[in-house]
Amino acid sequence: MKQWLHPGFWLTLLIVLALGLAPVFTRNAGLRETGFTILLAISMAVSLNIIMGYTGYVSFGHVVFYGLGGYTGMYLIDTWGAPLPLAVLGGGATSALLAFGLGKAILRLRGAYFALATIGVNEAVRTFVANFKPFGGPTGIELQFSVYKQYGGAADALWLTYYGVIAISVFAVIFSYYIKTSKFGLGLMSIREDEDAAEVMGVITPDAKTMAFVFSAFLPGMLGVLFFFKNGNVEPADAFRLGFSIESLVMIMLGGQGTLLGPVIGALGYQRLRGLLLTSDAMIGSLPLKDFQLVIAGLLMLVIILFIPAGLVGWLRQKFAFLRRILV
Amino acid sequence: MKRSLFNLFAVLVILSLALAACGAPAVEEAPAAEAPAAAATEAPAAEEAPAAAVEKTAIVGFTASLTGKLNVESTRQNNGFKLWMDQVNAAGGVPLADGTVVKFDSKFYDDESNKDRVQELYTKLVTEDNADFLISPYSSGLADASAVIAEQYGKIMVTTGAASDSTYQKGYTLVYQAYTPASAYLTGSLDLLANADAAAKKIAIVHENDKFSTDVVTALEAYAIEKGYEVVLNEGYDSGTTDFAPIINKIPADVDAIMGGGHFADGQQFAKALSDKGVAAKFISLLVAPPEPTFAEIGDAAFGIVGPSQWEPLAAFAPDYGPTGAEFIEAYKAAFGEEPSYHAAGGYAAGLILQKGIETAGSLDVEAVKAAIDSEDMMTFFGHIKFDTSAENHGLQVGHSMVYVQWQKDASGALVKQVVWPLEGKTAETVYPIK
Numbered sequence: 001m002k003q004w005l006h007p008g009f010w011l012t013l014l015i016v017l018a019l020g021l022a023p024v025f026t027r028n029a030g031l032r033e034t035g036f037t038i039l040l041a042i043s044m045a046v047s048l049n050i051i052m053g054y055t056g057y058v059s060f061g062h063v064v065f066y067g068l069g070g071y072t073g074m075y076l077i078d079t080w081g082a083p084l085p086l087a088v089l090g091g092g093a094t095s096a097l098l099a100f101g102l103g104k105a106i107l108r109l110r111g112a113y114f115a116l117a118t119i120g121v122n123e124a125v126r127t128f129v130a131n132f133k134p135f136g137g138p139t140g141i142e143l144q145f146s147v148y149k150q151y152g153g154a155a156d157a158l159w160l161t162y163y164g165v166i167a168i169s170v171f172a173v174i175f176s177y178y179i180k181t182s183k184f185g186l187g188l189m190s191i192r193e194d195e196d197a198a199e200v201m202g203v204i205t206p207d208a209k210t211m212a213f214v215f216s217a218f219l220p221g222m223l224g225v226l227f228f229f230k231n232g233n234v235e236p237a238d239a240f241r242l243g244f245s246i247e248s249l250v251m252i253m254l255g256g257q258g259t260l261l262g263p264v265i266g267a268l269g270y271q272r273l274r275g276l277l278l279t280s281d282a283m284i285g286s287l288p289l290k291d292f293q294l295v296i297a298g299l300l301m302l303v304i305i306l307f308i309p310a311g312l313v314g315w316l317r318q319k320f321a322f323l324r325r326i327l328v
Numbered sequence: 329m330k331r332s333l334f335n336l337f338a339v340l341v342i343l344s345l346a347l348a349a350c351g352a353p354a355v356e357e358a359p360a361a362e363a364p365a366a367a368a369t370e371a372p373a374a375e376e377a378p379a380a381a382v383e384k385t386a387i388v389g390f391t392a393s394l395t396g397k398l399n400v401e402s403t404r405q406n407n408g409f410k411l412w413m414d415q416v417n418a419a420g421g422v423p424l425a426d427g428t429v430v431k432f433d434s435k436f437y438d439d440e441s442n443k444d445r446v447q448e449l450y451t452k453l454v455t456e457d458n459a460d461f462l463i464s465p466y467s468s469g470l471a472d473a474s475a476v477i478a479e480q481y482g483k484i485m486v487t488t489g490a491a492s493d494s495t496y497q498k499g500y501t502l503v504y505q506a507y508t509p510a511s512a513y514l515t516g517s518l519d520l521l522a523n524a525d526a527a528a529k530k531i532a533i534v535h536e537n538d539k540f541s542t543d544v545v546t547a548l549e550a551y552a553i554e555k556g557y558e559v560v561l562n563e564g565y566d567s568g569t570t571d572f573a574p575i576i577n578k579i580p581a582d583v584d585a586i587m588g589g590g591h592f593a594d595g596q597q598f599a600k601a602l603s604d605k606g607v608a609a610k611f612i613s614l615l616v617a618p619p620e621p622t623f624a625e626i627g628d629a630a631f632g633i634v635g636p637s638q639w640e641p642l643a644a645f646a647p648d649y650g651p652t653g654a655e656f657i658e659a660y661k662a663a664f665g666e667e668p669s670y671h672a673a674g675g676y677a678a679g680l681i682l683q684k685g686i687e688t689a690g691s692l693d694v695e696a697v698k699a700a701i702d703s704e705d706m707m708t709f710f711g712h713i714k715f716d717t718s719a720e721n722h723g724l725q726v727g728h729s730m731v732y733v734q735w736q737k738d739a740s741g742a743l744v745k746q747v748v749w750p751l752e753g754k755t756a757e758t759v760y761p762i763k
Binding site (some may be wrong): 028029030032033034036037126127129131137138139140142143144145148153155158230231233235236239241243244277278279290291293294301305 | 394395437438440443444445446447448449451455456469472473475476479480492495498499502537538539541542543564569669747
């Protein structure tokens with residue numbers, strides 16, 4: 001019980017809530033869209049952190065859960081007329097199921113082999129979906145504009161998906177903290193430090209790893225449904241874009257893996273910076289800064305990974321002893 | 329000590345970058361203001377500029393794929409649109425019924441060729457940049473995402489580079505398509521074949537397994553069956569395929585025509601493989617690749633290959649609105665130093681569609697401009713423009729048709745592109761059979 005009074009938990013939760021609720025109170029649609037992108041990234045990073053930060057298994061294929069969940073949800077909405085909340089849960093459940101099925105098999109691999117296997121899984125699922133007729137094959141699934149009517153029109157539907165992403169990111173933070181401070185979480189962290197030693201100490205590692213994988217897959221499954229519902233269509237290339245996985249990894253590295261606040265700060269910093277660079281009107285000489293946005297983002301990553309490998313939160317904890325009691 | 333200095337340096341770099349990024353939005357007008365001035369010298373109608381009328385600026389917003397896989401096509405489309413804007417502004421803008429004159433300015437962001445931020449950026453264009461009209465991103469998938477925002481905020485959006493029919497069957501009322509829809513990409517090839525040889529009956533369809541190509545061949549197959557053709561093979565290949573031998577082996581030896589393809593690289597490779605394997609089809613028509621000048625790099629394997637194009641510099645339409653093809657080509661070359669592709673022509677045509685709509689409506693009011701675009705029926709250098717106005721297919725392009733080119737040999741034996749269909753635009757007879 002004591003762990004729920006920790007200031008680090010409340011700090012993280014407050015950051016997410018403040019970010020999420022600002023557009024709600026100002027009713028500013030532009031802010032809402034930026035908020036959606038950031039909260040989506042935060043939830044992706046927090047969920048990936050469960051398998052990567054806590055358990056020490058680097059997954060390059062995290063986007064597979066996002067894509068498959070998104071497809072399942074769109075299928076439920078389009079073919080069965082399912083309401084959005086049900087579709088969201090359906091998407092999460094399908095991804096969790098895939099993780100459960102895969103977990104026992106590929107989590108036997110360690111290090112680079114596991115990372116490569118996750119890329120393979122993503123490619124395999126993408127190819128499968130591109131040939132799977134109920135999911136529309138290569139043309140994907142498209143929603144009629146009228147689908148938004150039952151939610152009060154497109155404007156209200158966009159707000160609804162936004163409330164959804166706030167709820168998921170708040171849940172993600174609470175859930176991630178719960179795992180981190182639970183006995184189960186301790187087991188995961190002992191696997192991260194030394195898997196063989198953890199086994200000797202009584203952690204049933206295959207089960208623990210599989211459960212961590214399932215938990216980390218459930219959230220992206222739900223997020224995918226919200227994103228593709230909002231966009232009105234889903235295609236294999238968008239759903240299983242490897243770049244998105246890698247971006248999530250970078251966000252965690254940026255903020256600090258294995259911490260609660262790290263992925264939140266990393267995702268926020270990364271997405272906000274990319275967003276600002278993309279839409280900036282500033283000029284470098286006679287060229288717009290926005291033409292350089294990838295160069296600048298890349299340089300920034302390089303600087304951080306070279307000089308602050310523990311990420312921002314990790315670095316702060318190392319440098320300032322008193323922050324170790326505040327930041328988790 | 330050294331370590332912490334490094335760390336401090338890193339933090340400073342991040343902070344200064346972040347500040348720079350938030351900081352300086354003040355200088356934005358400079359490049360936009362220069363461009364029309366530079367174009368004024370080359371625009372044909374510059375001297376018509378009225379002396380002193382009340383001026384309004386209409387902002388046209390869009391995202392372009394400045395980075396990522398769609399960069400080349402998107403940049404050309406962007407250039408075409410910019411040329412239109414510069415020429416209209418240099419010619420004095422568009423006069424409205426109340427005597428004011430509308431000039432255009434554009435506002436655009438990079439969508440990085442993916443969907444992640446399309447809705448975010450379009451919302452920003454509408455709510456913060458106060459865009460009056462929208463142009464779609466390049467490609468159907470991205471255009472679909474942006475259409476939700478356009479429709480929600482009641483903004484007219486002209487799509488260019490977004491060929492899939494399905495976008496216009498989703499119930500939008502403000503989205504208009506400049507391109508011939510995907511369903512009509514290859515059906516003209518079949519008409520061409522029927523015209524060249526009434527006895528040809530067996531068709532093999534081999535296509536890339538992606539949204540666009542699948543949409544195209546689904547419509548092609550239905551049309552072929554309706555016309556009494558026998559589709560002896562319909563086979564998809566993965567994007568990025570380079571070895572076509574297994575698929576070619578499945579094509580029956582007595583096939584009359586092979587149709588399909590996907591995008592540039594695979595289409596070119598497939599044509600080469602067909603030639604290398606000595607496939608004896610009398611007629612081959614492939615998507616996207618043949619109209620590109622670099623298609624001829626495969627040498628004699630390119631001979632006889634037919635391909636649909638949204639627009640060809642060779643095809644001379646007699647426009648009743650906007651510049652002639654020759655004028656467009658000349659202005660485009662002067663501005664960007666290269667031959668315009670159909671992507672560039674499409675970008676220009678999107679501007680013409682808006683311009684005509686605003687002129688007819690005599691105002692910038694969305695309902696009035698919508699009614700005007702609904703009733704557009706014009707011949708431009710890009711071809712015929714007319715939209716479906718039924719509830720089921722609103723905004724679908726029904727006027728424009730594809731131009732079909734074929735690689736032929738000139739007197740000296742060099743490969744040249746000729747327009748062979750439609751008959752009214754042809755520059756040479758169809759070579760048939762090619763084998």
